[in-house]
Amino acid sequence: MQIKDNFKLALLVLLREKRKIIYSGIILLFVILSLSLFVYRFNTNKMMEYSIKNNIGFNTLTFLPRSSNVNTDEVTKEELNEMIESDIIDTKNLDRVVDVYRSGYYDFVAISDFKNDFLDGTITLIRGNENTLPDIVAGRPFNSDESGVAICPLHFYPNFEPRQIKKEYVINGYDLINKSFNITYGISDENTEGYTKTFKIVGLYDSSKRFNDNGTCYISEKDIVEIVSNEKNATSNNNSMLNYGIPVLYAVVDDKENINDVKEQMEEMNFSNIEIASVIDTDMVNTIYISFISVFVIILISVIIILPAYTKWRLKSEERNIGILRVCGYLEKDVCKIYLLKILMQYIILYCIGLLFFICVFVFLKENVQVFINFDYMLGGLKINFGAILFSILINVCLPVLVMIPYLRKLSKMTIVSLIGEND
Amino acid sequence: MKEKKKEKVHLRDKRKVISLINVNKSYTTKEKEIKVLSNINVDFYSGTFYAIMGHSGSGKSTLINILGLLDIPSSGNYILFGNDIRKHNDIELSLMRMKNFGFIFQNYCLNNNLKAYENVMVPMVINKSINAHSRKKKAISLLEQLGLKERIDHFPTKLSGGEQQRVAIARALANNPDIILADEPTGNLDTETEKVIFELLKTLSKNGKCIIVVSHSELVKKYADYVYTIENNFLVGESCK
Incomplete structure (x- = not known):
């Protein structure tokens, strides 16, 4: 039997099949859910990456100057400032430190x-x-x-x-x-x-x-110092403790990986209270990760169980038609091919519809709903990544079809008599 | 003597299509073996209308399934056009079924998702001797010959019982087989329609086809050339017109 005949027959059976709205609706739902999940995962990952990798706080150390133990009654403001400036210069001279500044x-x-x-x-x-x-x-x-x-x-x-x-x-x-x-x-x-x-x-x-x-x-540093100083001068009493205190210092390291090395060096230099400015909220990260995995597993199990079960149930009503094909001389493999093609086409068509719908909704949300607009700018563009499409195809098309193959083979191998039903 | 001469004249111009020699069929359950057919010995010829009768559960459908290569005998020989079918594998049997047999069932067994002409085309798809372009034309021609010109594009659910059975007959004739097997073809039809169907089958037998009909209906005896009955697993009661 030629492949185009297989294709024509499969298409005909698919298009003419009745009561397929619920079935199609279920497949569409899974397509949209899985796409949403993977796109959410991709963009959330991006957000976490940007917030961790590109957030300078993760490669910034806060610390107290060595003059923090000095009795401020015993030194003048200028002397204290000199000490602090000296600490800043010493810290700036460390390898891998790219900037040091006062709070x-x-x-x-x-x-x-x-x-x-x-x-x-x-x-x-x-x-x-x-x-x-x-x-x-x-x-x-x-x-x-x-x-x-x-x-x-x-x-x-x-x-x-x-x-x-x-x-x-x-x-x-x-x-x-x-x-x-x-x-x-x-x-x-x-x-x-x-x-x-x-x-x-x-x-x-x-x-x-x-x-x-x-x-x-x-x-530039020059300008920020000028502006902040002018602001302080304009809005604060010069003699108040706000201008005469021991400031917290910040040291920016060139890379997160080097932060512990720099911290050790600073400890050796007798700086105290050295902490990393920003710490990853591992609870939040874990929550996001676990919620993704949970939803993914639920979708996967549902797809593996529900879709093939429903398909099998529908195929059962095709037993007689399969029997007639076999009576007419169709081989087991011909029957298998026809129905496999039909199932595959059904999933592919519905996937395309689901994907199109998802893209339209995604674009609409990105353009019109404030929270999506905000994220769009925050992340340099909310995206539907290729991986999301690929994985959702695997889950919603490849997996259910693969699960159906053994059942189809079993069906096509049934005796013709049992397929068409005996009269006697 | 005169009757015997008549029989010889009757069969001389016909070709033997099927021979069953000591065919037995039984099914094995957990508890025991159930014998359905015992020592069936019968020949079937082209251009002849055969009726197989018997009470419900006597094995009529089993016999017709064996004849149509849908089932295999437990023992004995089945010779089809001089070939012992035991020498052939499943693929070859499927091919033989496609080329030599047309099937008609009590419940018509049409695909409700296909139109009338599409149902008739189904067997032609795997017949390499019919090219794709002529399938539809041939299907329409068959339906027209069976008086269904106005029903070509109809789905089976829009056809009456008699019309559906005629579509099934057209499908059975799609590959121009030599043998038509009908399992209770008029079981769901009224008497008038029953006559129409039997008339059609009779015409086909006159045109050279071997028609084998399983039926409860007494009306079939009017059309059949030979009537067999299955009693106590044996094929008995050959009669000749």
Whole structure:
């Protein structure tokens, strides 16, 4: 029997089959569930990877300066500052340490002149240098000795709630290259005008790769120190303990893998209270992992049990038709091929419909539902990965068909008499 | 003598298609062996209408299943067109079944998901001597010959019992077999339709086919050339018209 005849007969039987809505609905449901699961897993993995791998807190050590034991009554503010600066320099000189700073000198939130009717112009400025800047996707990085320059996000969203993104107001970073913006800060009762600083945007970066929000720009250490100091001066009493305390210091290591080495070196240098700034929430990670595995196992078992069982039940009603084919001279293998093709086509067609539906819903959610929009920007794009499609094909098409093969062979090997039913 | 001469004249122009020689059939259960057919010795010829009768459970369907190569005898010889079927494997038997036999069943056994002409085409798909282009044409022609011109595109569920059985007859004739086996072909039909079916089968026998019908109906005796009865596992009561 020619394969095209097999195909035609299988297609005919498939298209003309009655009461297939429930059956098709079940298959579609499993397709959509499995796709959702794998896409969720992929994007969650991406989020965890970005939040762990690209979060600078995981390769940052917090520690107290060696002068933390000094009696502040016995030293002047300037002497204390010198000690602290010396600690900073000594730490910076360690191998693999790429930046050291005082608490409060890492980032700064300011109002920019990106403010308009829709955006309030709030941006976060983070210190950066040649070793700590993110990968630049357009323009250029800046040097430590530069001032008044900034690296801003590709999809720039300067707003108070930078993760609640309204897509229509996102600023295309490419429109901002080599343009300047001002920030205003340090407004107080004594300084009613505040300070203004101008930055020129010299480069762009992908904020999702650093797990930053879309309103975060990088500026030089020089500038962050200037801004924070001015802000402190404008808003605090110079003689208060806030300006005269022992600050916590932060040391940024080039890679998470080297963090323990650096920690040991710092301990040898008599620094104390050395801790990694960010710790993985293993409970959360485990919860996410276990929930994925649980749902995956449930879907897998359901597919292995429910779909073939239902298919077998439907095939039982085909026994007589199979018997007639055998009566007409069809071989066991012909019958097997026809019905296997029919089952395979059914699963493939339904899978394609399920996939199309899933893609449409996915795109709709990504474009219109706020929480998906936020994640879309946070992760540099929510994606339906190829692996999700591949695994869901394996589970929803290959696996049920494979499970059916032994049953089909058994059915086709039944005696013709028992297939068509005896009259006598 | 005159009757014997008549018999010789009757069979001389016909070809022997099937010979059963000392055929026995029994089934084995856990407790015992159940004998269904004992020492069946019979010949079947082309162009002849045979009826096989007997009470329910006598083994009529078993016999017709053996004749149609759907079942194998427990012992004895089955000679089909001079070939002992025991020498052939399953694949060869399937091929022989396709080429030489057409089947008609009490419940019509049509595929309700296929239209009338598609049901008739089913046996042709595996017949390499009929090419794909002529299958539909031949199927339609057969249905037209059986008076179903207006029903070609109908599904079986839209046909009457008699119409469905005629579609089944057309399907049985699809590969132009020499032998038609009918197991209670009129079991679900009214008397008038029964006559139509038997008339059709009679016409086929006059056209050279060997028709073997299992039936409870007394009406079949009117059409059959030979009537056999199965009693106590034996084939008895040959009669000749």
